[in-house]
Amino acid sequence: MTRPLPLLILLNYLFYFCDCGSLSASQTVEQTLITSLLTSYNKNIRPDTTVSIDITAALQQIVAIDEKQQTMTTSSFISQTWVDSRLSWTPSSNGNIDVVMLPVTSLWIPDTMILNSADSSGYLTISTYSLASVESTGQVYMILPALTVKTRCNFNVQYFPFDKQVCSISLTSWSQGSSRLVYTENSTAVIDISGYTEHPLWKLNGTDMVVIRSADRTPFEDTYNDVITIQLYLQRKPLYFIMNGIFACWILNCVTLLSYTLPFGSQIGLCMTCFMTYSVYSLNFSNLFPQQSQYLMMITLYFLLSICWTLISMIWFVICNHFISKAEMPKFLYIFAGLLQKKVFLFCFPPPKDDKKKDVIVNNDELKKSEDKESIQATIIQEKKCASCQKLLPSYFRWNTKVITIEKKEQPSLVKDDTLTKINNHYFTLVDKPELVTMDKTNEKLKPKCDFCDRCETCQADFDKDKAKGKNKKDIEGRCSALNYFVFLIILLFIVVAELSVWVLMANN
Structure with a gap:
């Protein structure tokens, strides 16, 4: 019984004679101010009949763009500012305090949501440790840190990889119309991109913020909703796709042209290899985009034209081989090939030299x-x-x-x-x-x-027939060579004109 007595005396000394755990004068004033502001405050009631809300955004990064799913994921800071007269005070009467920090969960906040959200919940995420700064005039400033927002975006990839897109983030109140909440655009700070990190495949050409009106979703009010739309103007960086798609396909077109200098069997094998390579490239690019029938992509047209040049070349190789093996050719084609051989490609077919027999x-x-x-x-x-x-x-x-x-x-x-x-x-x-x-x-x-x-007369007749056939076969081979040069030039001309036209259409969209 005698041992607890010194302990009790020590505790009394600490509580009554020491100043341990007490607040300073400024902290006491702030605590008193916050307690007075929140004592009779009801966060379920709007500050006024009509609340005007200012929204600003600071874009940090475009995390991902999925053309196949038609979505865009961005990281940004979204802030909202409104006036709540219930949170106002006189600074001179409260230790000249102008701003206090209050927990967001203790205040009334607008039910702002992302209208074109691709997530299950489109509301702006508010954590329990989020704070809002309140000024003496009652102005509340709430900023949400590093939101990862996933939104829907309608991509038009007709001119891929030289396409330009406009993606937006639409913000509005879900349950309250314009008679209760009015969203306005902050003219001083539209969108802050000072801390923006460039995307490796997309270039940000500019931003904009507009306020549009949409129909109210509440059935008991005949009003409208103000929708804040943050627009991002994006342009695709085409270098990666040019080097791994267009340029590689152009090389295959050159390989198809080189096959005109090879024998028949090698020509068919090389063209089949080009066919398979075109299929692989076309499949890789088609996996990037959704299935649609609204328009024809220029890159798809480019691959189709390349496949057509290879197909036309294969058909010509088969026809030319048939002419040579049968030693026969249609009369009009025979005459046309002779004119090419004598008039156009004379440098490729020099006149035969007379062999002086000794x-x-x-x-x-x-x-x-x-x-x-x-x-x-x-x-x-x-x-x-x-x-x-x-x-x-x-x-x-x-x-x-x-x-x-x-x-x-x-x-x-x-x-x-x-x-x-x-x-x-x-x-x-x-x-x-x-x-x-x-x-x-x-x-x-x-x-x-x-x-x-x-x-033997029969032997002589067969000999003369074979000799005549041999001479005719050599003549057909020469004329087929002239036609081969002609088809090569035609295919080359069509490749240059058609593919340059596709490139110009894609680049000047």
């Missing part, structure tokens, strides 16, 4: 070259394979060599009818005498039945 003279089993055009000519017909004749006379084709000797004035010498003939120091038995064909100065030649065996 004559051969046979003299004592030796071959000599002759430079005299009027000298005696001799030809040696080499042995060719003829299936039908070779079965009949195999020994004839093995050893028989036909030599035609024509002299200018002398008669051709006859081959002796010997059983054995010496040719190149070897003896061979002649099965049949070679037929001697003479040619006079008038170049009159007796045409043999067959160039191979002088016996």
Whole structure:
């Protein structure tokens, strides 16, 4: 019982004789002022019959823009100012205090909400630790810190990636019309962008704030609502999409043009590769935007034109290969290709040079070259394979060599009818005498039945047919080459004109 007595004496000393925990004079005055202001204050009652509210905004950053979902997320400070006469006082009577800070949850605040909000709750978020500054005149200034606002925005991406957008943040009272709340525009501070952080893909060209009127949502009042609209003028930065879309597609167009210099199989393979690459690029860009049928995007038109050039090139490669393989061509196209070959692309098809064949003279089993055009000519017909004749006379084709000797004035010498003939120091038995064909100065030649065996007319007919077909095929190849140059120039012209037109339309929207 004796121990608690000193403790009680100490406590009495601290409470009655010490000044521990007491407020200063200025703090006591402020506490008294705040208590008097909030004692009879009811936050559920409006300050006046009609309350005028000023709204200002400080844009900090455009966090994200989703064209597919048609939304814009921004971070900003939104402040509201109004006058509440119940919170006014005389500074001289209250220690010359002009401003006090009061918790927002203890005051009447307007039910301002974001009209085009994309969140579940469009009301401005007010936390329990938010404060409002109240002046002696009763003016209340409430600022909401770093609000992340997600709003709907109607994007028109027809001229992507050179498009310009206007996105807005609309603020208004949800439940009270113009007879109770009037929103006004602060002429001194519209939108503060001094602390704005630039978006990597969007450029902010300007801002604006306007007040528009809309129909009142309350069914018992025939009034209107004032809507504060904060407008943001945005322009897309096109460099990223130009380098990863338009320029890459232009390179593929050049690759399509280069395929005209390749063989048929390589042409088709290269064009198919370009088709697949176009599809990948088109799919990547289509995933960025919503599905719509209101307009045709210029970038989509650009990809479609590029695919068309590749498709036209593939069709032409197939047609050209068909002409060459069949050695046939429509008459009008054949004539047109001939004109191109002779008149337009003459530098690509030089006239063939005349091959001066050197004559051969046979003299004592030796071959000599002759430079005299009027000298005696001799030809040696080499042995060719003829299936039908070779079965009949195999020994004839093995050893028989036909030599035609024509002299200018002398008669051709006859081959002796010997059983054995010496040719190149070897003896061979002649099965049949070679037929001697003479040619006079008038170049009159007796045409043999067959160039191979002088016996088979069918073999000669097939040979002439194949020879004529070969000549025709070479002619068709030349004319197809001229048409190939012509189609190449036409495709190049269309690519330059069409794609430049699309670029100009996109850039000058």
